[in-house]
Amino acid sequence: MTRRQAEPAVELRGITKRFPGTLANDAVDLTVRHGEIHALMGENGAGKSTLMSVLYGMERADAGTIRIDGRAIKSGFGSPSDAMAAGLGMVHQSFKLFDSLTVAENVVYAAEPRRFGLVDRAAARRRVRELAEEHGLAVDPDARVGDLPVGLRQRVEILKLLHRGARTLILDEPTAVLTPAEADALFAVLKSLAAQGRTVILVTHKLREVLEGSDNVTVLRDGRVVARLVTAETSADEIAAAMTGRAVELDRVHAPGTPADVVLAVNGLTTDAVHDLALTVRAGEIVGIAGVAGNGQSELVEALAGLRPTTAGRVTLNSEDITHASATERRVKGLAYVPEDRHAVGTAPAASVADNLAMGHHRTSLSSRGLLPPAAVRAHAQRLVERFGIKASSPEVPASALSGGNLQKLLIGRELAHDAPLLLVEQPTRGVDIGAIQNIHDQLIAYRDSGHAVLLVSAELSEIRGLADRVLVMYEGRVTATYTKDEADERTLGLAMAGGAGIAVEAVD
Amino acid sequence: MFFDSDLLMSALRALTPILLAALGGAICERAGVFNIGLEGMMLMGCFTAVATSWFTGSPWLGVLAAALAAAAYSLILAVGTVTLRGDAVVLGVAMNLLAVGLTSFLLRTIFGVQGTFDDPSLAGLPLIGGLSPLAYLSWVAVAVAAVMLSRHVWGLRLRGVGEAPDAAATLGVSPAQYKYGAVLVSGVLCGLAGAQLALGNVTLFTENMTAGRGWIAVVAVMLGRAAPVGVLLAALLFGLAEAAGFRLQGLGLPQQATDAAPYVVTLGALFLTTARRRRRTPSPSGAVS
Secondary structure (H helix, E strand, O other), X not given: OOHHHHOOOEEEEEEEEEEOOEEEEEEEEEEEOOOOEEEEXXXXXXXXXXXXXXXXXXXXXXXXXXEEOOEEEOOOOOOHHHHHHOOEEEEOOOOOOOOOOEHHHHHHOOOOOEEOOEEOHHHHHHHHHHHHHHHOOOOOOOOEHHHOOHHHHHHHHHHHHHHOOOOEEEEEOOOOOOOHHHHHHHHHHHHHHHHOOOEEEEEEOOHHHHHHHOOEEEEEEOOEEEEEEEHHHOXXXXXXXXXXXXXXXXXXXXXXXXXXXXXXXXEEEEXXXXXXXXXXXXXXXXXXXXXXXXXXXXXXXXXXXXOOOOOEEXXXXXXXXXXXXXXXXXXXXXXXXXXXXXXXXHOOOOOEHHHHHHOOHHHOOOOEOOEOOHHHHHHXXXXXXXXXOOOOOOOOOEHHHOOHHHHHHHHHHHHHOOOOOEEEEEOOOOOOOHHHHHHHHHHHHHHHHOOOEEEEEOOOXXXXXXXXXXXXXXXXXXXEEEEEOOOOOHHHHHHHHHHHHHHXXXXXX | OOOOHHHHHHHXXXXXXXHHHHHHHHHHHHOOOOOOOXXXXXXXXXXXXXXXXXXXXXXXXXXXXXXXXXXXXXXXXXXXXXXXXXXXXXXXXXXHHHHHXXXXXXXXXXXXXXXXXXXXXXXXXXXXXXXXXXXXHHHHHHHHHHXXXXXXXXXXXXXXXXXXXXXXXXXXXXXXXXXXXXXXXXXXHHHHHHHHHHHHHOOOEEOOOOOOHHHHHHHHHHHOOXXXXXXXXXXXXXXXXXXXXXXXXXXXXXXXXXXXXXXXXXXXXXXXXXXXXXXXXXXXXXXXX
């Protein structure tokens, strides 16, 4: 064994990083050996991202040492390029790619093969093909990155790092945007990279993939390491307890609801990316829509919310035709809506928590002769903050000051408070901590049990399976499969989401 | 005959300043800097070219000085948007207004005249085959810019910087450096455009003599989608419009009407490009037929 392999690939000792008001990393130690897939876990704000930023030269630590292959990096890396030169490479959660450039151009950018000062495009293409073949990362070198699906873009990110000779790959929440099949493919690639002696650090909060894909786990909570576990000897419950500091019941499947009258009926709905779609949602029922992002779910929800014109079909809410009603009319008739993008669509980040909670209620309970009495707005905010456990230092702070989980509680609380017969809710727990996820799920179930209809769109299969009484799978703008709660197991849904529902039916025929 | 070789030559003369400025604008656009200060940079080039040619007797020194002066002037945009993170539109408009005032002021203090300075002994650029050497240079510049942008390492990095500066920075490419470079190159090209206008197309300086050509160049950048060859075609369209305007004037139409020809074409071109863009991205109001 060479000296290089005897030493850990990455060794962090006593990393401490302070931001004004918070201690993001408190004497964190992390040791990652060569050829290992090491999961770094923790809830939002636990300090994972800060730790990786320190390692990758994006932040300077206040204290602590970094060793790469046993070599001390004095006062850390000064920039990501320094870290890259030392054999590190990071795939950020939001990809750092150039959409208008080709795959080959993205891969070789700033490390180009040249001929007479010009980019040697043939050599670049060849290089991409070689790397792709060697590591099972097939992708067309001439495709424009902007045209590729997310899974392939991620491959481009990995190829980019391999082209630069990265020996240690850091992946930040790599499966957040992938289908189950794409995630499986990614883990196959990571395992083969590890088998070749490369090292993988996986930053994630998804327990299942950590259990299936990693060798060791380090768990952070409140900036400290709270557990170091060998994956083969641990369990999801143990990791979750370490992350949250208490026992957590994972993947709870809630008792089914008791569906009553039809609240929402959609027939032959057609709009951009949605074709001839039919569905019904009854009072006391949660209908879940599963599907890989980009198969028309967002367009469907926008059309139902009145934000996108319906080109054909008929939509009724409590037997009233709302096909061409405006968003306002729909809300007045009894629709509440939790949009997918809580920052840009769901809330006004610069406005106060109280004002955000008042939005939508301005035309009903809060309005007094066309004015909004500040006392009423404050009292309303106070009520919702207490009822939904929104943690804000004061109702007057801007919504942007809230954590992701609390902002989501604000948004969901505001919409639930309308007591509307129909709730449209999109990705209710994306990027939200385990603790807040449970709270939000409980709220949705309670809303259903009090006789409301809920249409839930989520990319999280466990969420759909836990909450929905019926599951519809959307693929290329159509509902391709419908399952009851019992039928909707992970494998069945995963296959249907990948477009396999039709194939399975044909095979039966 | 309305269309003949005279009209073509006239169009090629009118084309050169617009093309040079628009090339500069296209390079900025690709680097992610919206440069609407082309007009002002060009006007600085006009004045510097005339003043330098007058005092040194050499139009070539005039061209060189115009390029340097406009490049120096372009630093306002580079420092303002890249280093100080100011708004490029506000800065560009300010630069255009400042250039009008500054050149008019210098015209009075240096030459002691108002409005126009011309003199038979002011040396203009020689003609080769009826066109100034800068016209030929502008065509070469198109080819060089096209190859550099699409094939050269710098071009690739510049396009990356313009598209996703953060991504470029994580790969060790400094967006600021490339943006400064692009703005300075646009300054040089606008200086040449100004020299062509004041020592090539005519041999004089008159207040605000660019008369909107810099703005037309901005439109040419949009119309040509910031690609050198596209910009060439767009500039050719405007050159033809300007030449046709002269011709119509010869046919007895009032000058005020014919002078408007390039601007009418500009409006039409803007309308067509936005209409095309609207068709591609359906509007939320559903007004798509």
